[in-house]
Amino acid sequence: MITKSRLQIPRPTARPGEEPDFSYLDLSPAGSVDKPSTDARTRDIQHLSSGLIRVLDDDHTAKGQWNPNLDTTELQVGLRWMLLNRVFDERMWQIQRQGRISFYMQALGEEAISIAQGMALRPGDMCFPSYRNQGLYMYRGVSLVDMMCQCLSNTQDMCQGRQLPIMYQSKSGNVFSVSGNLGTQYPHAVGWAMASAIKGEDHIAASWVGDGTTSEADFHHALTFAAIYQSPVILNVVNNQWAISTFQGTAAGQRRAFAARGLGLGIPGLRVDGNDFLAIYSATLWAADRARRGGGPTLIELVTYRGGAHSTSDDPTKYRPKDEWASFPLGDPIERLKQHMISEGHWSEAKHEKLIEELRVEVTTAWKKAQKYGTMTEGPWLDPGTMFDDVYAEMPQNLESQRRRMLEIERGE
């Protein structure tokens, strides 16, 4: 027996040069977790936060009560948008590497989350995304050109050069502005959903954070407020195992699943295979239905893996095994949906390759168009005077005079 206090230092199971080891991940066979009614009491469905809701099995069949039974068209829509997300990211990553945008973040390996959840929510539901939810903006109608122009900070930039690349917003698509400070959007989603309930509307809100961000106070504020007021909100934790170099155990304490974080507050948790398009869709629909019926919030943990670097400024080979993703037991979300569709007879390798080619052309065409609105080295240029706009609803006198002075300096006066 240990007789002294001790400090626990969480350590990942493998570092560079070591064999990847995902034995710490609790897995459930596809189809093995039951699907309760959406009005089940939290205390009766606690097991959903420790099991793993999976539909797509290793043999590519869809199994169990959580199978959403999507039709072929819906599956193709899902696959298309996931692929577009990946092809877009691939291209934008290269573009950053060529020095033509300053920064980029890809969603490699996590595409099913934005797309399946985007599809499961209604257009009037409000999304409060993190920085790896570009798929939500795409699915909800932001054009590739507009997204590229944002990354270029050019004359067509929706943020007029005020935000880092990838920090999009879409008012018409009901996708909130990405902050850059982690987790701040979580209480916004809760407050937004409270307002929806106050107004008697049936729109719900959804928000996303990573495993690392669950340590932020805003995560706990959001859960507390959501639980107290039974706010109609879906709070998602994208557990992609890594927060830059901080592995998920440094946020989880290597004890219990993130999905269980709400149980003490009475918030049900669903632990979901985050690389299983069908399971994500189904779990989101369940939580949305529960929220719309007055059942309050649900915390969904999406177990996935960050396939790429955190951002273009990161080098993951310094802190994790190079080939770790290949050993991740939940595979690649696009490959899994593709194989399922092939096994169902709705899809083929040839169609898949053709679609990828089409999407690459779409992205290339968009990139050509986006550059016409300006690049980092070529005009047209944004008017720097606009940097004083929108600080307030109306420009106060001190900003007006600063703007005049700045423009004088720019003109060499």
Added chain:
Amino acid sequence: MIEAIRSAHDIVMDRDPSVVVLGEDVGYFGGVFRCTDGLQRTYGEHRVIDAPIAEGGISGAAIGMGVNGLRPIAEIQFADYIYPGFDQIVSELARLRYRSCGDFFSPVTIRTPCGGGIRGGQTHSQSPEGIFTHVSGIKVVMPSNPYDAKGLLISSIESDDPVIFFEPKRIYNGPFDGDPEKPAVSWNSHPKGEVPEGHYTVPLGQADIAREGEDLTIVTYGTLVHVAIAAAKETGVDCEIIDVRTMAPLDVATLAESVKKTGRCLVAHEATRFGGYGAELAATIQKECFYHLEAPISRVAGWDTPYPHAFEWQYFPGLKRMSAGIRRVMEAG
């Protein structure tokens, strides 16, 4: 002033169903200072919401409500408690309109009692306005009397910009001239203690001349407006006293016009001196009025220590220090 603040809530809530109130103890109880008394009975639990003790959560949830078309008034029970909400206020509330080019904004008003003189010690006496005037994208307001409190609060709530509305709690129940030995005075006999019942506004961004004078301009706000008036009387110096009312954005024109007239300026606030808002006032006035100044601008402020419980009146920049400040500027140059 408490009734003026309560009345401002009542009037805007009656006119605009999108106005909601949330904060600790604001609902059933009506607030620890009674500023929301009776509102929950009138407007219901959905519009006057008792919040858990989480200022970060109150700030964050209020922002989300504002994004969804409500007009939230969030009460932070003491300005000293505002810091857990600091990131939400600075990084989100203040910058949302800017970062989204106006696509999203949240018209939250954060009300919070500030200042000392109530035996509150270092966690119930602070004046952190200078921390927020440094943040672009929020407006910062502090009234010094009931008439302004109601009019400025209605303007703040109706503004599409976020506002931090500081309420100097020492003058909640009456003006205070800085002498704790004197018996408390109520607002009844004060010219700005009279508050119209209906809707009216005092515009944001406009300073007020609390006392006209020829010899020296005192630029101040909140409780110290009353201390300045008493000090003018005590010293016999014909002071012009400017009540800033809105610290950000600042009404530079009114300040400059006065200092150009008097040629002398004393800047006063209860908050700590170093890096305080008074430094901005002094720098701005110097820029605008340098060639009219007959003496260096001087400051009266709280000492650069936390607000001590037992030495409250040694800390508080009261009548003695204000009068000494007036004499210092009059004797210089």
